[in-house]
Every structure is written in structure tokens, then in C-alpha cells.
Amino acid sequence: MLRAIRHKSIHPAFCAFRAFSSAAKEMTVRDALNSALDEEMSADPKVFLMGEEVGEYQGAYKITKGLLDKYGPERVLDTPITEAGFAGIGVGAAYYGLRPVVEFMTFNFSMQAIDHIINSAAKSYYMSAGQISVPIVFRGPNGAAAGVGAQHSQCYAAWFAACPGLKVLTPYSSEDARGLLKAAIRDPDPVVFLENELLYGELFPVSAEVLDSSFCLPIGKAKIEREGKDVTITAYSKMVGYALKAADILAKEGISAEVINLRSIRPLDRSTINASVRKTNRLVTVEESFPQHGVGAEICTSVVEESFGYLDAPVERIAGADVPMPYAANLERMAVPQVEDIVRAAKRTCHRSVPLAATA
Amino acid sequence: MSLSATKFVHPITTPPTSRSSDKPLFSTFFGSNHTKLRFNKPIVAAQRRSSSAASTSFSPVVAVSSDVVKEKKLKSASNLLITKEEGLVLYEDMILGRFFEDMCAQMYYRGKMFGFVHLYNGQEAVSTGFIKLLKKEDYVVSTYRDHVHALSKGVPAREVMSELFGKATGCCRGQGGSMHMFSKEYNLLGGFAFIGEGIPVATGAAFSSKYRREVLKEPGADEVTLAFFGDGTCNNGQFYECLNMAALWKLPIVFVVENNLWAIGMSHLRATSDPQIWKKGPAFGMPGVHVDGMDVLKVREVAKEAIERARRGEGPTLVECETYRFRGHSLADPDELRDPAEKAHYAGRDPITAFKKYLFDNKLASEQELKAIDKKIDELLDDAVEFADESPLPPRSQLLENVFADPKGFGIGADGKYRCEDPKFTQGTAHV
Ligand SMILES: Cc1ncc(C[n+]2csc(CCOP(=O)(O)OP(=O)(O)O)c2C)c(N)n1
Ligand SMILES: [Mg+2]
Numbered sequence: 001m002l003r004a005i006r007h008k009s010i011h012p013a014f015c016a017f018r019a020f021s022s023a024a025k026e027m028t029v030r031d032a033l034n035s036a037l038d039e040e041m042s043a044d045p046k047v048f049l050m051g052e053e054v055g056e057y058q059g060a061y062k063i064t065k066g067l068l069d070k071y072g073p074e075r076v077l078d079t080p081i082t083e084a085g086f087a088g089i090g091v092g093a094a095y096y097g098l099r100p101v102v103e104f105m106t107f108n109f110s111m112q113a114i115d116h117i118i119n120s121a122a123k124s125y126y127m128s129a130g131q132i133s134v135p136i137v138f139r140g141p142n143g144a145a146a147g148v149g150a151q152h153s154q155c156y157a158a159w160f161a162a163c164p165g166l167k168v169l170t171p172y173s174s175e176d177a178r179g180l181l182k183a184a185i186r187d188p189d190p191v192v193f194l195e196n197e198l199l200y201g202e203l204f205p206v207s208a209e210v211l212d213s214s215f216c217l218p219i220g221k222a223k224i225e226r227e228g229k230d231v232t233i234t235a236y237s238k239m240v241g242y243a244l245k246a247a248d249i250l251a252k253e254g255i256s257a258e259v260i261n262l263r264s265i266r267p268l269d270r271s272t273i274n275a276s277v278r279k280t281n282r283l284v285t286v287e288e289s290f291p292q293h294g295v296g297a298e299i300c301t302s303v304v305e306e307s308f309g310y311l312d313a314p315v316e317r318i319a320g321a322d323v324p325m326p327y328a329a330n331l332e333r334m335a336v337p338q339v340e341d342i343v344r345a346a347k348r349t350c351h352r353s354v355p356l357a358a359t360a
Numbered sequence: 361m362s363l364s365a366t367k368f369v370h371p372i373t374t375p376p377t378s379r380s381s382d383k384p385l386f387s388t389f390f391g392s393n394h395t396k397l398r399f400n401k402p403i404v405a406a407q408r409r410s411s412s413a414a415s416t417s418f419s420p421v422v423a424v425s426s427d428v429v430k431e432k433k434l435k436s437a438s439n440l441l442i443t444k445e446e447g448l449v450l451y452e453d454m455i456l457g458r459f460f461e462d463m464c465a466q467m468y469y470r471g472k473m474f475g476f477v478h479l480y481n482g483q484e485a486v487s488t489g490f491i492k493l494l495k496k497e498d499y500v501v502s503t504y505r506d507h508v509h510a511l512s513k514g515v516p517a518r519e520v521m522s523e524l525f526g527k528a529t530g531c532c533r534g535q536g537g538s539m540h541m542f543s544k545e546y547n548l549l550g551g552f553a554f555i556g557e558g559i560p561v562a563t564g565a566a567f568s569s570k571y572r573r574e575v576l577k578e579p580g581a582d583e584v585t586l587a588f589f590g591d592g593t594c595n596n597g598q599f600y601e602c603l604n605m606a607a608l609w610k611l612p613i614v615f616v617v618e619n620n621l622w623a624i625g626m627s628h629l630r631a632t633s634d635p636q637i638w639k640k641g642p643a644f645g646m647p648g649v650h651v652d653g654m655d656v657l658k659v660r661e662v663a664k665e666a667i668e669r670a671r672r673g674e675g676p677t678l679v680e681c682e683t684y685r686f687r688g689h690s691l692a693d694p695d696e697l698r699d700p701a702e703k704a705h706y707a708g709r710d711p712i713t714a715f716k717k718y719l720f721d722n723k724l725a726s727e728q729e730l731k732a733i734d735k736k737i738d739e740l741l742d743d744a745v746e747f748a749d750e751s752p753l754p755p756r757s758q759l760l761e762n763v764f765a766d767p768k769g770f771g772i773g774a775d776g777k778y779r780c781e782d783p784k785f786t787q788g789t790a791h792v
Contacts, residue, residue: 056697057625080595080631081555081623109554112596147475149537151553323763327537328526329474330753 025211030200032174033063036181037101039213041071044099047185050077050086051103051140060105061141061200087113087138091120091190094136099185104140107156107194113138121190122165137184142170142194143237143288144336150324153332155289157236160192161266162293167191167219168265172240174204176263179217187219194265196238220267224276228258231282231346234273234299236262239286239337246342255350265295273299274306281312282349286342291319316345440722441657447724450656452733453492454484454712456740457508460517461687463741464507464524468691472749473524477538480508482654482686485711486618487512489659490586493667497547499569499585501562504539504553509588514546521744527751534754535762547583555589556596559615562587563602566613566676573673584670585613592623594637600644603678607645610675614666615641617680618653624689625697641678653681654709657718684709 027035041047048071053060055068055078068076079086083104090100104110110117117138124132143155161168167189171177177195184191209215225240226247235243240261247257258276262269277283283303285296296317303315321335442450461479468477480487483505491500491512502509510520515531523530524538531543540551549565552558565585572581593599594617606613617637621628629635641648647669651662659681666677684706688695719725760767 053625056630060624078626078630080626081592082595082597084597112554112556145475147473147537149475149540149553150535151539152476321759323760326535326754326759327475327523327532327540328528328534328754330526331534331756331759334756334759 024208025206026203027174027206027211028201028203029171029174029177029195030061030063032177032204032206033181033195033200034065034067036178036185037064037067038070040182040185041067041075043213044185045075046097047099047101048075048077048093049101049103050079050090052079052081052105054078054103059103061197063195063200064103083109083112084116088116088120090136090138091116091124091134094121094134094190095124095132099135099137101137101139101185104138106145106152106197107140107142108152108154110138110140110156117160117166117190117192118163122163124165125189126165133188134190135188137181137187137191137193139181139184139193140195141197141200143196143198144320144325144332145197147327147329147332148325149327153325155194155237155287155320156192157194157265157287158289158294158298160194161268161295161298165190166266168194169219170194170236170262170265172199172225172237172261172263174202174206175210176217176223176261178206178210179215180219180263182216183219186216191219194237199238199241202241217263220264220269222263222269222272223261224258224272225261226257226259228256228280230256230280231284231349232258232260232273232276232280233284233286233342233346234260234262234296235286236265236295237288239288242337242339243286243342245339246346249339249343250346253347255346257346262295268298268302270302270306274303277303277307278310281310282346283311283315284318284342284345284349285315286318286337288320288336290322291317292322294319313349316349318342318345440724441661442724444724447719448729448733450488450492450660451712451715451719451725451730452737453488453512454656454715455733455737456511456517457484457487458712459734459737459741460507460511460520460744463521463745465687465691467521467524467745473526473538475537475539476504476690476692477524478503478505478690479687480505480685482706482710483618483620483683484508485656485659485715486588486616486653486681486683489656490588490614490616490663490667493660493663494584494586497583498667499547499549499562499565499583501549501558501565501585501587502541502551503555503558503589503593504551505590506539506541506548506551510541510543510546510548510551513543513548515541515543515548517740517744518747519543521741522748522751525748525751526753527748528754528758529747529751533758535758555593556598558589559587559593559598559602563606563611563613566606566611566670567609569612570609570673582671582673583612584667585611586616586667587613588616588618590623591617591619591621591628591637592626592631593617594640595632600640603640603644603646603676606676610673612670612673613676614663614670615676615678617678618683619680620683620685621702622685622689622698624693627697636680638678638680644678646676646678648678648680650680650682653683654706654711654714656711656715683711686710 049064054064055073055076058065087102090102093100121134121136124134144153157168157170160166169180169184169191171180181193184193226244233243243259247259250257258280260273260276285299287295296319300315300317318337318341323335325335326332457480461481464477464479467473487508500509500513507520511517519531523532523536526534528534531541536542536551539553542548542551549561550558562585569581569583572578619637623631638648638650649662652658662679666679669677716730
């Protein structure tokens with residue numbers, strides 16, 4: 001089901017590119033990531049890649065394709081299957097001046113390396129009173145994939161975003177992928193860079209600016225993908241596409257939705273979110289991961305704290321079901337947010353006559 | 361690879377022995393009679409980019425057959441390792457494994473199963489050689505490549521197939537999937553998708569047997585646990601942590617490494633500093649054995665000794681089985697890195713073909729008997745597919761079940777019903 005939706009979707013994101021002079025070219029997210037890695041490696045010899053199958057296999061999802069040939073095995077390192085070991089080695093290398101980009105074949109496997117991400121990478125700058133910075137990027141696909149069951153299908157955005165010392169980025173489009181990955185590699189702090197397997201093959205228009213090797217996006221800045229006036233929908237990663245799709249449907253019914261692509265989960269762009277809510281007076285948050293203590297919960301808190309008086313309706317939080325991901329396709333579909341869920345929730349915020357679903 | 365002057369110290373019984381790389385190494389398996397079983401040197405894939413990869417080759421190693429087997433051999437006039445009945449059981453189990461996986465490939469391409477499906481073709485002698493020696497009470501812990509371990513352990517093909525179809529009649533009601541087979545009835549403890557993860561879980565199962573026997577004084581608690589995992593997994597820390605604890609606490613476990621030389625596209629020789637995995641056993645105080653994993657009888661011989669040793673309370677064993685997978689890593693793997701010559705070499709050592717020949721050569725089975733088994737398995741699998749196809753999908757109410765053994769407060773409404781049974785549930789958000 002996920003796939004069907006993905007292939008059908010025509011990205012209304014196109015209109016958002018008017019900020020750039022031209023939108024002549026298209027690029028997949030995969031190529032965007034690959035070209036960003038390539039350019040940053042060529043610009044800075046301290047940048048190197050390590051992870052499982054990043055070299056000879058060209059990446060489990062082919063993100064590192066061609067880089068071994070171009071930069072050699074000294075800078076594109078195939079590691080054994082030892083996440084705790086190689087993540088820690090990456091951190092150690094970053095302490096002493098290198099700029100490692102560590103690929104997790106999927107972020108699920110980062111659980112075996114979490115000690116180094118949290119304890120060695122995120123806390124060192126603080127513990128050393130600013131003496132040791134850790135310019136490392138942990139990247140790889142995150143979130144629900146299709147048909148792979150509970151252990152391979154989970155979004156870790158909220159987990160990492162709960163940790164001081166980490167920056168957490170969630171690209172959606174090719175523009176995001178290029179601009180944010182370059183920013184992550186150049187950043188002096190540890191960055192957790194959460195990609196999405198189901199987006200890798202998607203084509204997005206890219207402007208000449210985006211294709212320029214100097215292109216870089218600011219960390220901590222959300223992007224308004226689509227302007228609207230009736231309801232604000234926040235989303236990140238694959239869910240941005242769903243939110244845009246929902247906005248299309250809502251537009252046909254006379255509801256103008258503003259879609260915010262968060263881009264960065266930590267730092268969270270509270271001012272863009274609050275400014276939008278103050279304009280639309282309604283908020284729907286969308287995320288693929290578990291509802292409890294999630295990204296949506298944080299956004300709701302921020303809006304309640306800063307813009308409570310502007311809200312015309314209770315906020316609506318769309319999230320995955322509060323269960324490990326089931327394998328069976330019909331249950332899997334029920335466990336992750338669908339475009340219809342977003343549409344329904346947005347309508348509820350606009351017309352209070354639509355009955356509220358049983359509340360959590 | 362230079363192994364010269366490596367001191368090889370067996371921690372339990374034997375005095376230190378030194379050896380050089382070109383001398384056969386005698387493993388010090390308990391009760392061993394040092395029968396040599398030589399293995400072909402695996403073909404070393406051409407080192408494409410060998411900055412760090414040493415040009416390694418395996419030195420000849422020796423697995424050791426047991427006194428138990430020897431005794432039996434002497435008693436048996438024909439000098440055979442198995443009886444006819446045993447032979448047919450082993451053949452049937454290997455055929456079941458092979459045909460089941462072939463059927464999975466077909467069903468995957470027809471869209472009946474999805475996600476990552478990792479097939480076991482080529483490695484059947486390991487599953488059959490080990491698991492067919494177990495009692496139902498013994499535990500098996502597997503990886504994502506788990507269908508055939510489940511079948512060997514006795515989980516009905518219908519239930520495994522149905523699980524793969526994502527149906528309510530599957531062994532985990534469609535909740536687990538290909539990589540997560542569990543069966544309490546058959547003591548199959550998973551189905552773990554993360555590298556290394558199954559090893560501590562298996563060690564914990566072995567711990568529970570020992571605890572029940574020694575602390576809870578349950579006299580019958582003599583179960584043995586088999587942990588199956590791959591060569592690539594032996595580079596993960598959890599492997600070493602558990603070798604240590606299993607030896608330290610003398611746990612009834614056998615660590616079974618299915619060394620198929622590859623971890624997805626990573627050659628074993630590029631991934632590990634010393635490719636002889638079995639050698640890590642003695643380093644931690646347990647016997648390490650290398651066996652031809654394409655020969656079900658050799659596997660069985662080694663398995664028997666290791667399992668009996670565990671059951672006697674004498675502790676763990678590490679067994680490295682040299683094997684090969686005949687298909688890609690998963691059905692999604694383009695499998696472009698393995699040398700065709702290497703594939704051909706191992707295809708020539710197909711464990712089923714070899715065992716068939718053994719059965720014929722020793723007049724243990726006729727062509728017709730084996731054909732009849734093939735036919736029986738074909739029918740069994742047709743039935744399994746039909747059963748899976750016709751089985752119902754898991755109902756919506758199943759979505760929230762089984763998250764907790766005691767679900768009070770989680771997804772349960774005031775009326776005691778699961779919230780997703782509430783008709784209003786789908787009107788709203790996916791969360792509950
Ligand atoms: C912690 C973790 N990291 C990475 C993976 C991805 N992965 C799945 S199978 C595999 C290779 C395993 O190779 P091996 O242990 O030799 O077993 P085989 O597949 O050959 O049976 C990898 C890297 C994983 N499942 N878990
Ligand atoms: Mg392997």
C-alpha cells in the first residue's frame with residue numbers, strides 16, 4: 001500500500017521551488033545524497049565514509065555508488081558487521097580532527113551503536129568543556145520500510161532528538177537531501193541524518209542553485225512547502241509527501257492547508273511553526289513513529305506554550321500505531337499514517353462537526 | 361596468512377601445542393579420536409582492492425569425530441554412519457528445506473510474500489545435521505535466515521508458509537514475518553533480524569536450563585540450546601561476550617557458525633583478521649571444531665558429540681560449518697560480487713546431491729524411495745501454499761494485541777475492549 005501511494009503521488013512540492021530561479025532538472029534523492037557525499041569528499045580530504053557494504057557493494061541502497069572507485073578504499077571503508085565498534089571508531093576519529101560519515105545500513109542497527117552516539121559523540125563537547133568537538137555524521141535510512149516486520153521498521157527521530165548534543169536532520173526532497181547532508185558534514189557537531197528508504201528512488205525538481213557545489217541548507221530551519229491559511233500541517237521525511245497530498249485533497253474541498261517540512265527535528269524551528277499556527281489557528285502534526293513522547297508531542301507543547309491563545313481547535317496528532325510494526329500487509333497499513341488520516345484530522349480542526357475519533 | 365608460532369592452548373584438557381600454518385591442527389574436542397576430515401580450501405575471491413585485506417587462505421584444519429561414533433562404527437558390520445531409517449529422515453528434512461525455499465522464491469515473485477526473504481539453499485546439511493538430533497524440548501535460536509531451522513525443528517510447513525503470506529494461521533499470526541519465526545511449542549526462540557542478537561538470547565536459554573536443573577532442582581531440565589548464525593556475525597562483539605560467559609558458566613549450548621563465506625557482499629576474508637572462526641572456541645575455554653558443512657553426516661557426527669557434551673553438563677562448543685548459500689543474500693540481492701567460479705565450486709558440493717550419492721553407494725536407499733520422498737514433499741508444499749493462500753488475513757482487532765502480556769492501560773478502553781475494535785477508531789488518527 002505504501003508503495004502504491006508513493007508511486008501515484010505527484011509532488012505538489014513543485015510549486016514550492018518558485019523561490020529558485022529555475023526548476024529545469026530533476027534528481028532522485030539517492031543521487032542527491034550521492035552527489036553531496038561526493039562533493040564534500042572532494043572538497044575536504046578529512047571526510048571519509050565507513051559502514052557495512054558502502055564500498056564494493058556500492059551501498060546496500062546504492063547511496064555510495066561510485067565513491068570507492070573515485071576515492072579508494074582508504075576513504076571508503078567497508079566495515080565488518082560491528083556497529084558498536086565502527087561507530088565508536090568514527091567518534092574517536094572525529095575527536096582527533098577527521099570528519100567521518102558513518103553509514104548505518106538502516107538506523108535500526110544503530111541501536112547496537114547507541115552508546116557511542118549518545119555517550120561518546122553527543123556528550124564529549126560538554127564534558128570536555130568545549131575542548132573536544134565531534135564533527136561526525138551518522139546517516140542511513142530510518143522509519144517504516146515495507147513488509148520487513150517489527151525490527152526493521154521503526155522511526156528513531158524522537159529517540160535521537162531527545163538527546164542534548166545531537167543535531168537531528170530529516171530530509172524529504174532531493175533539495176533537502178543535498179543541502180542538509182552538506183550542512184551536516186560541514187557542521188562541527190554530531191549529526192544524526194535520518195533518510196528514508198522509500199524516498200531514495202523519488203524524483204524531485206532541483207534548481208541550478210541546488211545543484212551548485214556550494215549549496216548548503218541551514219540546520220534548524222524548517223521549510224514551508226506549501227502556503228495556506230486554514231490549517232498548519234507539520235511533517236518530516238516521507239510524511240511531508242503525504243501531507244502535501246492531503247493538502248491537495250483538502251484544497252479541492254475548500255480548505256487551504258499550510259504544509260511545513262520540518263527538515264530539522266533538533267534544533268526544532270519553533271518560530272516557523274508558531275508563526276504558521278498564529279496565522280492558521282489550527283495544527284495537525286504528522287509523524288510515522290510512535291505517538292508517545294514523540295515529535296508531535298514536542299510541537300504541540302511548543303504551540304501550547306507560545307501560541308495557546310491563537311488556537312481555534314484542539315491540535316491533532318497523527319502518528320504510527322502504538323505497537324511494534326506488524327508484518328502482515330493489511331496490519332502494516334493500519335499501523336502507519338495514511339493520507340486519509342491527515343485529511344480527516346485537518347477537516348476536524350476546521351469543522352468541529354466532524355466527530356472526533358476516540359481520543360487517546 | 362602467517363600463523364606461524366601461534367601458541368594453541370587448549371584451556372581444559374590438553375597441554376599447549378604449537379603449530380605452524382601448514383600442519384594440520386587437531387582440535388581438542390572432548391573424547392576425540394582425532395580422525396582427520398580434510399576440507400577443500402575455499403576459493404579465495406580475487407582481492408579487488410586489497411588495502412587492508414590480507415591475501416589469506418585457510419590452513420588445513422581438522423574436525424574430530426567422537427568415540428561414540430567410532431564405537432558405533434565398530435559395532436556396525438557395514439561400517440556405516442547411519443541406519444537406513446536415519447538416512448531417509450535426513451534426506452527428507454534436507455529436501456523439505458530445499459523445496460520449501462524454492463517455493464518461497466516463487467511466491468515472493470508472485471507477490472504473496474514481501475519484504476526481505478533470506479533463503480537457505482545450499483546450507484541444508486547444517487540445519488538437518490544438527491537439529492534432527494534434538495529433542496522437542498531443546499531450543500533453537502536462529503537469525504533472519506530462519507525458515508529451514510523452523511522446519512527442521514518441526515514447525516509445520518503450513519504454519520511457516522502462512523506466516524510468510526502474512527496470514528492469521530501463521531506460526532506468529534502474521535505478526536512476525538520471514539525474519540521472525542517463533543514457536544513456543546517447538547522451542548524455536550526466533551527469528552532475530554539483527555546481527556549477533558540471537559547469540560545472547562540463546563545463551564540465556566541455555567542459562568535457564570542450567571538454572572532450572574541446579575537451582576530449581578528440576579531433574580529433567582537437560583535441554584540443549586543451539587545458536588545458529590553466520591560468519592559475518594562472528595565479527596560482532598556479542599559473539600565474543602557470549603563465548604566467554606557460556607564457557608565461564610559451563611552452559612549447555614552449541615554455537616553453530618554457518619560460514620557461507622559471505623555477509624551480503626562482504627567476503628569473510630575481507631571482514632575478519634583471522635578467518636578460522638572455530639579457533640575462537642579454545643581461546644575462550646571451549647572446544648572449537650571445523651566441519652564440512654556440505655556433508656550432512658560429518659555435521660551430524662560433530663553435532664552429536666557437541667550436543668551430548670552440553671547435555672552432560674560439560675559446557676559449550678563452537679562449531680564452524682563450512683557451507684555456501686546458493687542464492688543471493690536475500691531475494692532482493694543482485695548477488696554481483698561472488699565469483700562464478702566460486703559458486704560453481706560449491707554447486708558441485710551440493711549437500712543433497714552428495715548425500716543422495718552416499719545413500720545409493722551404500723545401498724541405503726533406492727531411486728524410487730527418494731523419488732517418493734520428493735513427491736511427498738512436493739505435495740506437502742502444495743498443500744502448505746494452498747493453506748496459506750486460503751487462510752484469512754489477520755483481523756483488524758489483532759493490531760493492538762500482544763504488545764503486552766498484561767495490556768491493562770494500553771490500547772484498552774474502559775469497557776475492556778481493544779480500542780481498535782471501537783468503530784470510531786478508523787475515523788481518526790492511527791494512534792490509539
Ligand atoms: C546489527 C545489524 N547490522 C546489520 C545488519 C544487516 N545485515 C543483515 S544480514 C547481514 C550479513 C550477515 O552475514 P552472515 O552473518 O555471514 O550471515 P548470512 O547472511 O551469510 O547467513 C547484514 C550485514 C543487521 N541485520 N543487523
Ligand atoms: Mg555468511
